[in-house]
Amino acid sequence: MFNCEREPLTLLVEITPRLAKKRYRESIYEAWNHQCGYCLEPATSLDHIIPKFSSGSSKRNNLLPACRNCNKNKGSIKMDQWYKEQLFFTLEQYNKIKEWMKEPIQIEDLTIDNKLVEKLEYA
Numbered sequence: 871m872f873n874c875e876r877e878p879l880t881l882l883v884e885i886t887p888r889l890a891k892k893r894y895r896e897s898i899y900e901a902w903n904h905q906c907g908y909c910l911e912p913a914t915s916l917d918h919i920i921p922k923f924s925s926g927s928s929k930r931n932n933l934l935p936a937c938r939n940c941n942k943n944k945g946s947i948k949m950d951q952w953y954k955e956q957l958f959f960t961l962e963q964y965n966k967i968k969e970w971m972k973e974p975i976q977i978e979d980l981t982i983d984n985k986l987v988e989k990l991e992y993a
C-alpha cells in the first residue's frame with residue numbers, strides 16, 4: 871500500500887492511533903490524579919468497572935485507574951459488591967465512582983471519535 875516507510879501517509883497511519891490511545895488513557899489517569907479509584911494508591915492500569923465479559927464498554931466512564939492489587943482482586947466480581955467489602959471502602963469514593971460512570975463525554979474528548987477508540991481498545 872505504501873512505497874516507503876517514511877512516507878507521510880505511512881507515518882500518519884502508524885502514529886495517530888497509538889497517540890490517540892495514549893492520550894485517551896492519560897486523560898483518564900489525569901482525571902483521577904493517577905490514583906487508584908478504589909483505594910487511592912498509585913494507579914498502574916485501567917480497570918473496567920463493569921467487566922468486558924458482562925458487556926462493559928471501553929468507554930471513558932467505564933474505565934477507572936486502579937492499582938495492581940485492586941485490579942487483580944476485583945477480577946470479575948461486580949464493582950458494587952466487591953468495593954463495599956473492602957477495608958478501604960468510603961461512601962465518598964463510592965459516590966465519586968458512581969458519578970464518573972454517569973459522566974458524559976467531556977468537550978476535550980470530542981476530538982477523538984468514540985468508534986475509533988472502541989476499535990483501538992479491542993485491537
Ligand SMILES: [Zn+2]
Pocket residue numbers: 906907908909910911936937938939940941
Ligand atoms: Zn487500589
